[in-house]
Amino acid sequence: MLKSLSPNKMINSEPACGRKATCERLKQNRHMKKIVYLICLISLISCNSEDAGDCFQTAGDIIQQEIDVPIFSRILVQKKVELIISEGPVQKVIVETGKNLMPDIEIQVIDNQIILENHNTCNIVRDYGLTKVYITSPNITEIRNASELNVTSNGILTFPSLYLRSTGEKAKFLGVGDWHLTIENENVVIWSNGISTFFINGTTTNLNISFTDGDTRFEGENFIAQNVKVSQVSSNDILINPIQSLKGSIHSVGNVISFNTPPIVEVDVQSKGELIFK
Incomplete structure (x- = not known):
């Protein structure tokens, strides 16, 4: 006879490969956020220049x-x-x-x-x-x-x-x-x-x-x-x-x-x- 599993056991029964994939996705998301932050920082720095495009160019002093x-x-x-x-x-x-x-x-x-x-x-x-x-x-x-x-x-x-x-x-x-x-x-x-x-x-x-x-x-x-x-x-x-x-x-x-x-x-x-x- 098969025994039914409790809900907790079913949740905790995720295969190791699934948990690993989730961790990898989290790492990738963190890396993407760092890249976005870096791009924004570079953009802000480049805006403070007479060579920047009109819309995002700061006035300067x-x-x-x-x-x-x-x-x-x-x-x-x-x-x-x-x-x-x-x-x-x-x-x-x-x-x-x-x-x-x-x-x-x-x-x-x-x-x-x-x-x-x-x-x-x-x-x-x-x-x-x-x-x-x-x-x-x-x-x-x-x-x-x-x-x-x-x-x-x-x-x-x-x-x-x-x-x-x-x-x-x-x-x-x-x-x-x-x-x-x-x-x-x-x-x-x-x-x-x-x-x-x-x-x-x-x-x-x-x-x-x-x-x-x-x-x-x-x-x-x-x-x-x-x-x-x-x-x-x-x-x-x-x-x-x-x-x-x-x-x-x-x-x-x-x-x-x-x-x-x-x-x-x-x-x-x-x-x-x-x-x-x-």
Whole structure:
């Protein structure tokens, strides 16, 4: 007669060859883990290099490098670049970014326009917005911000006429970066069709604002202008402080809000947006 085995005896009755195979698998797993750890370590070390691929490249130490370029009076800021603009008697261009990122920063002057480009396109393992360009110039006439980052003035800008542009054109140029400027001059012209916000302080004689689309906004309560012209097609508001005249038109739901009532007011309201005096 056959005797039935107890459950414990059945469990413990695994052949020696089975236990050996299990041990071998455990050893193999441990070896694989060591290999994976080693690969990860090597990858992390190699990422801290200017030769690593964009996505896994670390920035390295933040450094500054002065760039020698021909004379220019116009600026184009491309993606992933922040601009800090100062007025001074001598032209100077300084790039600040990570040591590993510096080789992929391109600065060139074409037709009197300096073009600031950052070819470091992927940043999985590093912080965002590390690349800044500091420009000092005796005279700038135009700044186009095609970046998602800010344009900021360091001190007061007295360039006689200044054209500020933030217009999106598909994927080539962005219209989203904000502006923080203090200006004291004769003429300021602004054109925007995206979602940029202009924070402008100071004084000017003539201010011309053309918002042709989008949700762009102008914060100019503390920007005193003798004469203001507006073309309002944005869904956001234009805040202004005109002294002598306010002219223009409103073609969208965005308002024109004036913090002074000048003697001359000629604004054609053609949509739901309102002309509001405060």
